[in-house]
Amino acid sequence: MDLVTALRNARSARCPGPDTPAGPAVPAWPGPPLPIPQSGPAELDLRALLRLSLAASDGSGRLRPAPSAGALHPVDTELVVGAGCSLPPGRYGYDPLHHRVHRLGPQPAVTPPGVTAELSVTARRTVSHYGHRAWPLLLLDTGHAAGALFLAASALGWGEPELRLDGAAESPLAVVHIRPPGPAHHLEARRSAQPSASAPTPGDLLSRRSTPPPLPGAPHADALRAVLRTASHAGGGDLRWCAAVGPPRPGLLELAPDDTTLRRCAAGEARSTLAAWAAGQAWIADAGAVLLARGCPADADAPHIRRTHLRAGFAVHLAHVTARRHGLTARPVGSWQQADLGAALGAAPGQDWIVHGLALGTLHADEENTA
Numbered sequence: 001m002d003l004v005t006a007l008r009n010a011r012s013a014r015c016p017g018p019d020t021p022a023g024p025a026v027p028a029w030p031g032p033p034l035p036i037p038q039s040g041p042a043e044l045d046l047r048a049l050l051r052l053s054l055a056a057s058d059g060s061g062r063l064r065p066a067p068s069a070g071a072l073h074p075v076d077t078e079l080v081v082g083a084g085c086s087l088p089p090g091r092y093g094y095d096p097l098h099h100r101v102h103r104l105g106p107q108p109a110v111t112p113p114g115v116t117a118e119l120s121v122t123a124r125r126t127v128s129h130y131g132h133r134a135w136p137l138l139l140l141d142t143g144h145a146a147g148a149l150f151l152a153a154s155a156l157g158w159g160e161p162e163l164r165l166d167g168a169a170e171s172p173l174a175v176v177h178i179r180p181p182g183p184a185h186h187l188e189a190r191r192s193a194q195p196s197a198s199a200p201t202p203g204d205l206l207s208r209r210s211t212p213p214p215l216p217g218a219p220h221a222d223a224l225r226a227v228l229r230t231a232s233h234a235g236g237g238d239l240r241w242c243a244a245v246g247p248p249r250p251g252l253l254e255l256a257p258d259d260t261t262l263r264r265c266a267a268g269e270a271r272s273t274l275a276a277w278a279a280g281q282a283w284i285a286d287a288g289a290v291l292l293a294r295g296c297p298a299d300a301d302a303p304h305i306r307r308t309h310l311r312a313g314f315a316v317h318l319a320h321v322t323a324r325r326h327g328l329t330a331r332p333v334g335s336w337q338q339a340d341l342g343a344a345l346g347a348a349p350g351q352d353w354i355v356h357g358l359a360l361g362t363l364h365a366d367e368e369n370t371a
Helices: 003-011 046-053 123-155 183-192 202-206 221-234 271-277 282-286 302-325
Strands: 075-081 090-095 100-105 115-121 162-164 174-178 240-245 251-255 262-267 289-295 329-333 353-361
Touching (some): 075 123, 202 302, 221 251, 221 302, 221 353, 271 282, 271 353, 302 353
Antiparallel strands (some): 090 100, 289 353
């Protein structure tokens, strides 16, 4: 089935069938599992990078820094390692359950310094539970994994990675390249690794979990503005962002052009409709607010579909961490059916669909251990 048809089916009201076997949680990488060595001076610490981004921290393999629909974690990672890393140059498959790598072969002839993470998916894992609704979730999960790598590099003081989230390729779906600091910049990198107001800390990343419902409590305007700003800056040019809020003035809020204030783009209570559109998850109607990524029209081609969903997952991941740093509870919402927000607001149908969401609240509950 092509991706255009898969998205159309996922947006329909049809319910998935019974669960099927998910298969292995990790590819059967060849060769023995290898520990990731400790890094030396001016080397990228791949052990720390992967621990902060992709590694499972519980025996079931469900608890990870990057969220996944149904905690099924379909994203697989190959590492192309160049000079300046704690692993010798080569291509490796990563096992997030055991935090080990398997050497797959030499690095390509032209390999830049640092590490390149190539992200692909084993669709069967997500299809096992979500059936025909799986493909948007697979793409969103890949965007979240890219976001986890991006933030881990930031938390370790390594600067901003290079991203490929353009949707041009079917595999790998996303690529994240992280450059080594190099001897001349090692001192600067060490200084930038100190906690700052803009970069998350390793603790922020390891404590990021999806809060279980309910998520009551309206976020303060400053926190909501910070979440919207993070998502808008990370989401690329194909998506628009807004947040549904409740009383005393229910409606949809978005960032004003000055990027510092919120403005109302629609009036009226939207959260109950969002609950119906989000696979009937009734608790969303009582969430303090719901961040929404919108776009990806019905006539979008496959690269556009990939690009918008990858970017939405990436942006919501960064927004989730921003929300947590502002004291909010948060839970990504990825499955949307018949969610034509543009048509609901009186615009032309089929042009402005909800792609991803992040429910927000202020009242904390015990956190789940399934991300």
